[in-house]
Amino acid sequence: MLHHRVYPANGKELAADLAHRGIRSPEVLRAMQAVPRETFVSAEYAGQAYADHPLPIASGQTISQPLMVAAMTELLRAQPGDKVLEIGTGSGYQAAVLAELGQVEVYTVEIIAELADTAIDRLRALGYSQVHVLRGDGYHGWPEHAPYNGIVVTAAAERTPPPLAEQLAEGGRLIIPLGAPHHLQTLWVFTRRGEKLDADEWGNVAFVPFKRAV
Secondary structure, rough: OOOOOOOOOOOOHHHHHHHHHOOOOHHHHHHHHHOOOHHHHHHHHHHOOOOOEEEOOOHHEEEEEEEHHHHHHHHHHHOOOOOOEEEEEOHHHHHHHHHHHOOEEEEEEEOOHHHHHHHHHHHOOOOOOOEEEEEEHHHHHHHHOOEEEEEEOOEOOOOOOOOHHHHHHEHHHEEEEOOOOOOOOEEEEEEEEOOOEEEEEEEEEEEEEEEOOO
């Protein structure tokens, strides 16, 4: 007999589900509970907002599944007072989750103007004044505010963009999916140790391709 999974219907249920599925950080669980995910999806998908799968947003992009957002946020290990750079703002959901960690300044770059403009309006309406959105090519990061204690990339690149590695602070962590577009990729965690980046493999993931300016 088949049993259909019942998905969370709100942030509180989502946090409980994520804890059951291996997310341990109390700060991350609180952040996932606090962000109204239904605000970051179109009206037609509002009923599925907390389901554990990606959902389409504008311009052929997606909002990542909640478990992946929580896992990447947990891997970042952001602390109060940190500066975090996100590449691939999309709907703005990941940036909002990072902002909910408390006293974390979030800089996020989005190459698709339509998504960037919508995210700016949405994040402003929700009161996330510590999130700063730049319309631009994320390959170059946001050097004006570097170095960053954490960098999270929400699109799959074939290799780590050198500017991002350069903008990572000592002890900082860079979370990035690497691999061929339209296939499974590998999520990597790089940690700055002097002139070197220590690399740890997290597991297989599937992200939309990293877009570059033409």
